Amino acid sequence: MxxxxxxxxxxxxxxxxxxxxxxxxxxxxxxxxxxxxxxxxxxxxxxxxxxxxxxxxxxxxxxxxxxxxxxxAENKAEREADAIAALAPELQRTIERTQYILDRAVVNFTCESSINGLTTNDLQGDFRPYMPSLYPSAPQVRDLPGDKAIALIRYYDSLNEISQHVDDWWEREGQLAVNIFNMLMHVVEKSLRLGLVCIREFDLETRCPPPYESWGILTSRIERSLDGAANARQRHLDRAEKHRLDPVKSKEPTAYRKY
CATH class of the missing domain: 1.10.287 (Helix Hairpins)
Incomplete structure (x- = not known):
């Protein structure tokens, strides 16, 4: 005591x-x-x-x-709330675009991996992320709380990585298309995981609900896309293992398309 x-x-x-x-x-x-x-x-x-x-x-x-x-303190809280409200729509738009890029990358990766001869007719521009117009110059950015500002910076920086990857590797001569799309998937998956942090920090599910209930919330759509990427990659590994174990085909190189 x-x-x-x-x-x-x-x-x-x-x-x-x-x-x-x-x-x-x-x-x-x-x-x-x-x-x-x-x-x-x-x-x-x-x-x-x-x-x-x-x-x-x-x-x-x-x-x-x-x-x-x-x-x-009241003015600071009001400025922070206004900053979040101003930056949220743009953030939502870029995250949805990033999810679209992953979905298209998975489709292209699957076509290249299965060697089915199908073409998606996707162009290089289809894989470019939407870049923010308010960040980082808008004054509202300076009013963000620390955790939200850090989450936003990390996510938007990942968009630059996607854009740079598309510029550097798109149809690079001598490279396997399946490898390029696999690398792109990894980069976009990383960006979407950072985007999930922003969704929580900016409460995007409440601020920007889906136009149709059947779509599901943005978080669930991203998780489905991430699962789809993981499944596509696993099927690719399974096909490669099957090819390796085949006594006839294992002696032949896999006919992946080259640029």
């Missing part, structure tokens, strides 16, 4: 000390009021009046500062 009392006393003293550091005007004014009471008790009226006056002035300054803090 003694240890508990010491712990509570120590905890209480720490809180008092912290409060005094944050509110020095209040602490000094209390000290002045106590001094004024003592001077009044000693019948030193002029000194008591001076101490009470100084204490009252500091108390007024503390109340003014307290009101300013409250107003600043």
């Amino acid at each position: 003694g240890d508990l009392d010491k712990h509570l006393i120590g905890f209480g003293s720490k809180r008092v000390s912290s409060y005094i550091k944050k509110n020095p005007h209040l602490a000094v004014s209390i000290g002045l009021f106590c001094g004024g009471d003592m001077a009044l008790w000693l019948d030193v009226t002029p000194l008591a009046g001076s101490l009470f006056g100084a204490g009252g002035a500091l108390l007024g300054a503390w109340i003014t500062e307290l009101n300013k803090r409250r107003t600043d």
